[in-house]
Amino acid sequence: MQVLSSISELRAAIRAAKRENPDAQVGFVPTMGFLHEGHASLLEAARAACDVVVLSIFVNPLQFGPNEDFERYPRDEERDLALAAKAGTDIVFLPQVEEMYPAPTRTIVSVKEVTSRLCGASRPGHFDGVATVVSKLLHIVQPDQAFFGMKDAQQVAVIEQMVLDLNMPVRIVPCPIVREPDGLAKSSRNVYLSPEERAQSVVLSQALQKARLRFEAGADDTTPSEVTLLVETKIRQAPLAVIDYVEVLEFPSLQPVSSFADSNRVIVAVAVKFGNTRLIDNAVISI
Amino acid sequence: MQVLSSISELRAAIRAAKRENPDAQVGFVPTMGFLHEGHASLLEAARAACDVVVLSIFVNPLQFGPNEDFERYPRDEERDLALAAKAGTDIVFLPQVEEMYPAPTRTIVSVKEVTSRLCGASRPGHFDGVATVVSKLLHIVQPDQAFFGMKDAQQVAVIEQMVLDLNMPVRIVPCPIVREPDGLAKSSRNVYLSPEERAQSVVLSQALQKARLRFEAGADDTTPSEVTLLVETKIRQAPLAVIDYVEVLEFPSLQPVSSFADSNRVIVAVAVKFGNTRLIDNAVISI
Numbered sequence: 001m002q003v004l005s006s007i008s009e010l011r012a013a014i015r016a017a018k019r020e021n022p023d024a025q026v027g028f029v030p031t032m033g034f035l036h037e038g039h040a041s042l043l044e045a046a047r048a049a050c051d052v053v054v055l056s057i058f059v060n061p062l063q064f065g066p067n068e069d070f071e072r073y074p075r076d077e078e079r080d081l082a083l084a085a086k087a088g089t090d091i092v093f094l095p096q097v098e099e100m101y102p103a104p105t106r107t108i109v110s111v112k113e114v115t116s117r118l119c120g121a122s123r124p125g126h127f128d129g130v131a132t133v134v135s136k137l138l139h140i141v142q143p144d145q146a147f148f149g150m151k152d153a154q155q156v157a158v159i160e161q162m163v164l165d166l167n168m169p170v171r172i173v174p175c176p177i178v179r180e181p182d183g184l185a186k187s188s189r190n191v192y193l194s195p196e197e198r199a200q201s202v203v204l205s206q207a208l209q210k211a212r213l214r215f216e217a218g219a220d221d222t223t224p225s226e227v228t229l230l231v232e233t234k235i236r237q238a239p240l241a242v243i244d245y246v247e248v249l250e251f252p253s254l255q256p257v258s259s260f261a262d263s264n265r266v267i268v269a270v271a272v273k274f275g276n277t278r279l280i281d282n283a284v285i286s287i
Numbered sequence: 288m289q290v291l292s293s294i295s296e297l298r299a300a301i302r303a304a305k306r307e308n309p310d311a312q313v314g315f316v317p318t319m320g321f322l323h324e325g326h327a328s329l330l331e332a333a334r335a336a337c338d339v340v341v342l343s344i345f346v347n348p349l350q351f352g353p354n355e356d357f358e359r360y361p362r363d364e365e366r367d368l369a370l371a372a373k374a375g376t377d378i379v380f381l382p383q384v385e386e387m388y389p390a391p392t393r394t395i396v397s398v399k400e401v402t403s404r405l406c407g408a409s410r411p412g413h414f415d416g417v418a419t420v421v422s423k424l425l426h427i428v429q430p431d432q433a434f435f436g437m438k439d440a441q442q443v444a445v446i447e448q449m450v451l452d453l454n455m456p457v458r459i460v461p462c463p464i465v466r467e468p469d470g471l472a473k474s475s476r477n478v479y480l481s482p483e484e485r486a487q488s489v490v491l492s493q494a495l496q497k498a499r500l501r502f503e504a505g506a507d508d509t510t511p512s513e514v515t516l517l518v519e520t521k522i523r524q525a526p527l528a529v530i531d532y533v534e535v536l537e538f539p540s541l542q543p544v545s546s547f548a549d550s551n552r553v554i555v556a557v558a559v560k561f562g563n564t565r566l567i568d569n570a571v572i573s574i
Contacts, residue, residue: 022309169298169429
């Protein structure tokens with residue numbers, strides 16, 4: 001496994017792999033590091049589908065708001081590299097901020113509509129930062145396929161819209177959420193939780209499971225506001241949970257649902273704060 | 288010469304050329320058609336530097352304001368294809384609007400600062416439209432080099448900034464302005480001019496020539512406002528000329544110059560209306 005920190009070295013390594021095998025499929029997993037089994041599942045999907053697997057680890061300042069956790073975002077390079085090697089990664093791209101932003105960027109890639117709700121509403125500018133850095137990384141790596149976890153379902157929707165609108169020559173592969181045994185979605189931010197918060201955080205997946213069961217019982221005789229209420233009520237059973245949002249939207253357009261009869265797929269998405277830690281989770285449901 | 292209207296055909300043609308010669312350099316000249324000797328010079332530069340020359344002809348609605356000339360922008364496909372063939376073009380990409388925008392784009396590429404003055408100030412949203420469509424075309428063609436005329440110097444500055452900020456894997460090659468024998472910069476919009484307007488339009492290049500001579504006489508003892516006044520005075524000698532802007536800025540940052548002693552390169556840029564026809568011209572001067 002090669003670990004490279006400069007863009008020119010990375011491009012040279014990928015060029016070399018393509019020279020050896022001109023038909024080599026390059027698979028790319030962009031991350032912010034502090035890897036967990038969710039990331040490992042993306043690397044494994046890339047390993048299964050591609051000849052060359054590239055992982056990037058970069059905590060992107062552009063997607064953090066001024067009062068967010070950029071500085072204290074968890075980092076553990078040594079453990080990340082061990083996990084990457086175990087998952088069969090060929091190349092790790094680990095740039096410093098100065099390599100990615102030698103000067104403040106004047107260019108912003110902005111995706112409208114799919115960013116107006118959910119985390120886009122709670123975190124203004126966040127998805128401009130995500131779209132811009134993913135655009136940069138896709139231009140640097142030039143992968144055939146890029147793998148993203150469905151925990152950040154809105155991120156997947158944003159990236160897919162950007163790739164479609166800008167005719168980017170890459171296939172986006174969404175991968176299922178990986179969970180702890182009790183149901184909590186794997187997240188680098190889970191380490192922030194106190195033992196009490198960790199115990200109560202299970203309400204997120206439990207609430208989504210209630211929504212899923214309600215749809216299975218019959219989507220025709222329920223409404224978005226009934227499902228929202230069901231989820232909110234379950235989350236409120238955890239005394240430390242402070243709801244940021246609970247929304248039921250069309251997927252992947254992320255626009256409001258008027259009636260489930262007109263929808264093929266909906267997403268039930270939640271963001272909940274435990275102390276300073278903001279957790280997200282979702283269920284995408286085919287109707 | 289192949290003439291293709293679909294993105295998938297174009298990609299297949301370029302893939303085939305690269306399969307035949309994996310080291311083939313692809314040169315790209317994006318245009319809005321109604322080609323003149325300025326465009327021909329770009330194609331010739333691409334022909335000299337590259338193995339495969341791709342020309343695109345697409346009048347991009349996204350870069351026209353609501354009261355601008357999108358509908359009446361001049362078009363002559365037959366003449367364009369003859370000029371393209373004569374200049375040694377290999378592939379012409381000639382998409383319909385529906386091929387480039389099957390749905391309204393939700394993604395916008397926006398370049399700040401270099402777009403705040405000159406045509407960016409006169410034409411709000413114009414450079415977002417330019418950056419977005421050039422980004423799309425670069426992803427579709429994936430050229431090694433792309434050739435742009437310096438008549439649209441601000442466009443060159445915007446594209447170079449975008450390519451730098453987003454790490455796009457392409458080299459931007461700016462090419463010199465091509466002029467009529469009397470000095471008028473070649474432009475597709477010159478056909479709009481009445482004979483009287485055409486005769487008077489020569490003041491643009493004459494005014495820029497005066498600025499150039501003033502710098503040659505000694506940049507140290509002049510100021511941006513003196514040069515601006517010199518250029519404006521000359522343009523006002525044409526009774527039909529209505530000045531949109533005359534500006535002296537740093538190049539390529541397009542920020543104000545405080546003193547010529549601190550500058551390496553400046554641009555003297557003008558936009559002038561004759562009736563409904565807006566002409567631009569510029570001189571980039573090394574100090």
